[in-house]
Amino acid sequence: xxxxxxxxxxxxxxxxxxxxxxxxxxxxxxxxxxxxxxxxxxxxxxxxxxxxxxxxxxxxxxxxxxxxxxxxxxxxxxxxxxxxxxxxxxxxxxxxxxxxxxxxxxxxxxxxxxxxxxxxxxxxxxxxxxxxxxxxxxxxxxxxxxxxxxxxxxxxxxxxxxxxxxxxxxxxxxxxxxxxxxxxxxxxxxxxxxxxxxxxxxxxxxxxxxxxxxxxxxxxxxxxxxxxxxxxxxxxxxxxxxxxxxxxxxxxxxxxxxxxxxxxxxxxxxxxxxxxxxxxxxxxxxxxxx
Amino acid sequence: xxxxxxxxxxxxxxxxxxxxxxxxxxxxxxxxxxxxxxxxxxxxxxxxxxxxxxxxxxxxxxxxxxxxxxxxxxxxxx
Numbered sequence: 001x002x003x004x005x006x007x008x009x010x011x012x013x014x015x016x017x018x019x020x021x022x023x024x025x026x027x028x029x030x031x032x033x034x035x036x037x038x039x040x041x042x043x044x045x046x047x048x049x050x051x052x053x054x055x056x057x058x059x060x061x062x063x064x065x066x067x068x069x070x071x072x073x074x075x076x077x078x079x080x081x082x083x084x085x086x087x088x089x090x091x092x093x094x095x096x097x098x099x100x101x102x103x104x105x106x107x108x109x110x111x112x113x114x115x116x117x118x119x120x121x122x123x124x125x126x127x128x129x130x131x132x133x134x135x136x137x138x139x140x141x142x143x144x145x146x147x148x149x150x151x152x153x154x155x156x157x158x159x160x161x162x163x164x165x166x167x168x169x170x171x172x173x174x175x176x177x178x179x180x181x182x183x184x185x186x187x188x189x190x191x192x193x194x195x196x197x198x199x200x201x202x203x204x205x206x207x208x209x210x211x212x213x214x215x216x217x218x219x220x221x222x223x224x225x226x227x228x229x230x231x232x233x234x235x236x237x238x239x240x241x242x243x244x245x246x247x248x249x250x251x252x253x254x255x256x257x258x259x260x261x262x263x264x265x266x267x268x269x270x271x272x273x274x275x276x277x278x279x280x281x282x283x284x285x286x287x288x289x290x
Numbered sequence: 291x292x293x294x295x296x297x298x299x300x301x302x303x304x305x306x307x308x309x310x311x312x313x314x315x316x317x318x319x320x321x322x323x324x325x326x327x328x329x330x331x332x333x334x335x336x337x338x339x340x341x342x343x344x345x346x347x348x349x350x351x352x353x354x355x356x357x358x359x360x361x362x363x364x365x366x367x368x
Contacts, residue, residue, distance in 0.1 A: 110298030
């Protein structure tokens with residue numbers, strides 16, 4: 001477990017923070033006494049000017065900072081390019097971020113950029129590819145990323161494993177920590193007829209280092225089918241807080257928790273209120289632990 | 291079952307509306323024409339067709355949103 005321990009474990013306490021977005025920046029800076037850390041989208045800064053990187057480094061000196069990648073495509077049978085990993089390594093060095101994370105997704109194929117995170121076929125080959133890419137990432141960047149489960153509107157074609165088993169096999173074999181996105185878990189469970197709490201209990205919760213919370217909305221598809229879209233445009237729903245409480249009950253290790261919001265930004269007071277709810281919910285889960 | 295060719299095919303389904311429409315009409319023929327193996331073709335036969343349509347639409351919307359955001363960033367940097 002030491003290999004996957006995050007800063008929360010080093011500090012020995014749970015930490016609570018927000019995704020860094022320009023629209024929330026002023027509110028975050030005005031409330032650093034209520035925020036333990038921020039999560040910065042790494043891809044937004046790969047081509048940043050030096051002054052922007054200096055600003056980020058200055059920010060990292062005031063509040064904990066972690067980097068979050070969205071475009072490496074680690075869960076792929078195609079090796080991740082050294083150029084992309086090198087960019088991440090340089091950004092970590094330039095900003096002084098304490099750790100980094102990426103998704104268990106593929107984002108391109110045959111030179112075609114999907115433009116977002118896609119779930120690969122869940123099978124032996126994608127496990128093999130993900131573990132190979134994670135090993136390479138750890139060597140080039142200097143430390144392994146936490147890996148995040150993604151939301152998907154489509155049951156990944158050509159899959160042979162269900163999601164909990166696929167995730168468990170990757171994180172255990174690669175020896176990495178899990179950034180557990182509870183809204184992604186919830187959306188996939190309800191979209192494909194699984195019980196979210198059973199899904200959570202099947203994951204290697206001892207490997208969870210960090211948690212994402214966000215919201216989404218139900219959308220209509222063909223033939224009257226409705227699925228839950230993880231859009232980061234809505235508040236964290238009660239069902240996701242219930243999963244957080246359960247996680248707190250199951251996982252005794254310190255966790256780093258981030259609320260993500262990508263649009264329809266409410267006043268910062270509303271975001272901080274959600275953070276307070278997360279703090280209280282996790283604490284309630286801890287108290288309910290056997 | 292999962293291969294670079296399969297990932298390329300899925301990337302095409304998610305980004306190319308005519309290819310997705312053709313796949314929905316004739317899944318095996320379209321997958322075979324893309325160079326997938328017989329095993330991969332049969333694995334795609336039971337694909338979640340509604341999910342494919344919804345995912346492709348979602349990816350398209352996200353690409354558009356990203357383009358708008360990029361244009362906004364460029365405008366702010368002027």
